[in-house]
Amino acid sequence: MTPALDLAGIFVFALSGALQGVRKRLDVVGMAVLAFFTAVGGGITRDLFIGVQPAAFRDTGYLLVPIAATAIAFFWHPQVERAMPGVLVFDAAGLGLFCAVGTAKALAYGLSPLHAVLLGVCTAVGGGVIRDVLSGEMPTLLYDRQLYAVPAMLGSTAMAVLYALDIRGFAATLSSAVLAFALRILAMRYGWRAPLARGVGGPV
Structure with a gap:
């Protein structure tokens, strides 16, 4: 992923975290904490599992972008x-990019395809889980409203398959990201969600 795309994805995720802080009536510090961990929490978790220094601790952009997103949410x-429908489209793009890149990085460090897929999903949805836990909400990952983890898993799996076929680099990343993005957009459009256990109603 190019730095520009990486930071764009971080910005959108950070914005969703900051907005969660607004909804929870947190002060600006709480908003910034949610913005930061929503944006880079998944990547930090992935890198710690792999055993490398998280990229968020090497590049100041990973700190400055969540601060900028917090400022935007604080004032506007x-x-x-009101612009959230458009923001959700970018969020879906970030989901696709992060699951593909997270999987590729795990594979590059020698993890098995299965473990790489799990870390790819973690990269894409881990920040949202941290956001929900910190703000006292049930993580959406646990009931996957409108399919969020499933598109990430599909994109990560596609990336692992392409890697095994020796198809790597930009083409593999773009293909996997578009696949996850498309499924996420369709899920939002048609209200798709993962099935519940037989005879069980919706989340309480």
């Missing part, structure tokens, strides 16, 4: 909330 959250 009503306008950002």
